[in-house]
Amino acid sequence: MAGHVTAAAACWRPADLAASTRLGITFPDAPLKVDGDSPLWLRREALRARRLTCRREPPQPGSGGTGESEGIDDPGAVRQDLSFTADADTIHFTYHFRRTAGSWRLASPVALAREGDGVAGRYVVLHDIRTKRSGTSSAAAVAMLDSCVEAMADRLGMSGADRERLRQGRLGYLLADPGTVTRLAGAPTIGVANLQQDVVITSHPCHAHELAHLVVTAWLRELPTYMLPVLQEGVAVHLGGRWGRHPRVMERVGRVTLTDGWVALDDLLTRDGFQALPPDLSYAPAGTLAAYILDAYGPAGLRAACLAVADDLETLTTLDDAAVQDRLSRALGSEWPRIAADFNRHLARPVASGIVPGAATAPPAMPDTTLDGGRCRVAITFDADKVTVTVDPVGSAALAGGALLFGGSDRALPPNTLYAEHFPGRTCHDESHALLFTAEEAKLYDYRLQSLVALHAEGFWPSPDYHDQHSGGIRLSVDRRLWPEGAIVLVEPDGR
Incomplete structure (x- = not known):
């Protein structure tokens, strides 16, 4: 001072x-x-x-x-x-x-907790200090974290010099028990990005949202200590998702939040306005705005926008809607009414979140794979760009839902929290993904990331093509790029 x-x-x-x-x-x-x-x-x-x-x-x-x-x-x-x-x-x-x-x-205390040998990857060093470890190995966890950082760097157009700086210095990742995370973070939380040491402190094995905060800071390199949350959190949501939801899921939710009028763009701009909203109504649409700026104005435009809304805390607290609009307009080289109008047109374009409802008809005559259970029959057909899944009830019983489990091995492992929530009492055999389906929704989860990576929900996006009220069957298509590898097992309700 x-x-x-x-x-x-x-x-x-x-x-x-x-x-x-x-x-x-x-x-x-x-x-x-x-x-x-x-x-x-x-x-x-x-x-x-x-x-x-x-x-x-x-x-x-x-x-x-x-x-x-x-x-x-x-x-x-x-x-x-x-x-x-x-x-x-x-x-x-x-x-x-x-x-x-x-x-x-x-x-x-963060540095003290990270002393000792960690597992070093390309961009991340992992220190796992949990008292009871579960899930993937440290080497596999580091590989996932590295993959996340690489994808974020690609999306941001990070230069070769900045990537080399990341490789030389490496981000820290401290995986700890919830109580330790709370003590190190100073408040109850699943995880936090510690900008002083460039370390994620978390109880989650792949906390991509907090990792994104560190990647963005490394990308900007020189910046004020505070940034308005509309872009600080928005960019992190776009790159890393939030609450165990993949960015593509958050993008779809953000669009619905805005187009259905739950929140308006101007509600998000100021620090007080953003913080006055429930997180469910602020983070996802902020991510949608960040994605739009990156798509429409490129990495240079997003960088300029982030720096335009970064300042000391006292200044940011006093900015009203008009002042934020003016800063963004100057950064993006366009008048605010045009930016807002173009953003609204962007929202009107169709977008999927990895799962698309299909016509609820009978399965193809010759599906590539069939799985028979006591309550339902699943037919799977592979196309160049999608995988179609048809589920029909067996007999007269209504379809109660089920799951397809992917991957696995002969090893019995302690299940992570998400796996145990989905399959209570079931022994985990290192399965990597699950496609959960009911008449109301279909969700694809990645247990390595502990994240929802694709979603169709009738409550958000009702479709007559998802659930056939007459036959009781459902049909959906999963983006082929998201379809997991490995063996597939059908698990029915209460199945073990």
Whole structure:
């Protein structure tokens, strides 16, 4: 704050400083990136005005207390709980320290948790510190994370130099138990992108949304510390989805949210407006807007738009709709009415989310694959661009739904959370995907990503071609590019 950056940096462990700067990302308004989440930095104006008081606190219940750092395998690290009060607002914060070069230095708890050997991939280093591991191996998990980063970099048109910088520095991925994630993130959450250390902290094996935040920051490289959520979250939704839903599913949901009038584009633009909406009504349409800007104006246009709505927090908080529209108009080189009109035309174009309802007729005379169960019969036909699935009930019983499980092996593995939710009591044999179907909806899940990757829902997109009320059968087509590889097993309700 006083401009003594070198002296401030000397308070930190050299290893933490090096880790924080390894990707060459800078925030001009926060010269010491490693300290960006400090409550002192967030309340610097109160500190300058001498309105901030600091108090040493006794150990908080369940926090692990002052002393050795809970959840971190390092007996040399100690912690101290402090509280900071300004204008009747109090925040509690825990500082971690380690003795380095003969003196006590600040230590990032995220960096402490990541010490030790991780599994390094092309773009990501995974540290799995969960007490009980399940699902895919670390090598397979890193391969999935690398694939996600590669796809995001391709979509953003990331330069070769920026990709090489990512390969040299690598993003961090800390996979931890939910309680540890909450302690490291400072609040209950499934996961968070820690921009100070460029690490995703999560209990999810492939948290693509938070990974996208890090990829975008690495792509922009030099940016203010804050960005309006309409694009900060919108770009992350477009690249990484959200709530276990693939970007293509979020895109379809976002379009429906906008075209059905649940939310208007202008409702999303300001910081207060976005945050006033329920997340179900803000994130998906923001992702749809980000996708449109990228498609219509290219990576350079999206970069300009992101930087146009990035600034210090005080400035962003004061921007109204007109000010945000003006910033985006100047960044994209077009008047706002034209941008909005073109966006509305974009929304009117048809789009699928990987599963398309088909005419509910009898199965083809010679399907490529048939699966017979006690309650239904499934016929599968492969075409160049799609795979058609027809499900007919057996006998007079109404179709109760079912699932197709893909892949698998002879190994019995602990199921991940999503698999256990779909198939309670069933032994997991490393199946990779499942196509779940009922008369109301069809969903394709990827258990490696723990994500919904394709969807048709009659409640959102009713079609007379999905469920035949007379025969009770259903028919759908899955994009051939999404069809999983491996053996297929039919699982009926309550099946094991």
